Amino acid sequence: MNDCARLSDRMPEVALERSVWTPDEAAHLDECDECGDEWRLMLATHSLAGRTPAISDPVALAAAVQGRIARDRAERIRTRRTWSFVGAAAAAAMVLGVALADRGGTPPPAARVAAGSVLVPLPELEGLETAQLDTLLQNIDRPAPAPSSLDASTMGEHEDGELEQVFATWEG
């Protein structure tokens, strides 16, 4: 590394007054135009930083940043809770749906497979309040809308062959 490169590396810390020029460095600076120009640039950059308008009210700025952070945190927590609740509700609905189907007779083969794989402990439900569980159960108990072209309540009156045809229509 030559003298110019060494001096260039030292310029920021001298300009920031964290160090001072040695007599040799000062002599080089006087003689070398390239280094002199770079040093003037360094000083001008410092002068520019010194012209920065002061922050009008630092206390208000800190308060504003903190306020935004607090609002953002609250929003994130709310969003996370909502999604946790929705996830727990969906899982619970699936488990209860399978359980009800089990109680109501022999479920179709697909439902039996689902029941075997989905019937697992749900720790999410343990964390719910009684009121939240009530809401969940009310939503599950609400009858689902009937398919547009079929009346599901009359399914029990059909023969197996007819039901096969209905299933074939649903499944394409």
Add this chain to the structure above:
Amino acid sequence: MSASPVLETPSDHALAAAYRAGDERAAAELVRRHAPAVARFLYSSGAARDEIDDLVQEALFRAFRRLDGWRGEASFRSWLFVIAGNVLRDEYRRRKGRQMLSLEDRDLPDRADPDADLAATDTAERLRQGITKLPRLQREVFLLRTQQGSGYTEIAAALGTTPGAARVHYHHAVRRLKELVK
């Protein structure tokens, strides 16, 4: 006789950890500590005087929002400068490239020596324009080095480049800007 307790200034790392643990006062201290430097960085990068407060606030807010992204390879301040650079770029894009510097940004000369101050103001303003026109990496390396005195290893960590590349960017910036202050 027991020695009186020594009051230590908490490091940025300690304050960041305290903030992560829920201490809002730690955030206030970090703001107080670094906001003026962020303002200097933004102003030198071409931000308009009357927008400094808003831009500093936005930069600090974004920093706290993703504080987990600061892993300590670079100093907190260097990391903040990079975020402030992003804020400025976004603002510039929002204005669809419209220049942020304005005539009102020029400082009025001091009454004591109007000629000397006018010359200094002109030089400073030319320099600011010049810094604004540098490619982004050159500008950020130059300001991190000149305003913070950061070493190339730290600059490289903050900007996601190598120390060698940071050195090259710095020297390119110096070569271009030197002409403006001759």
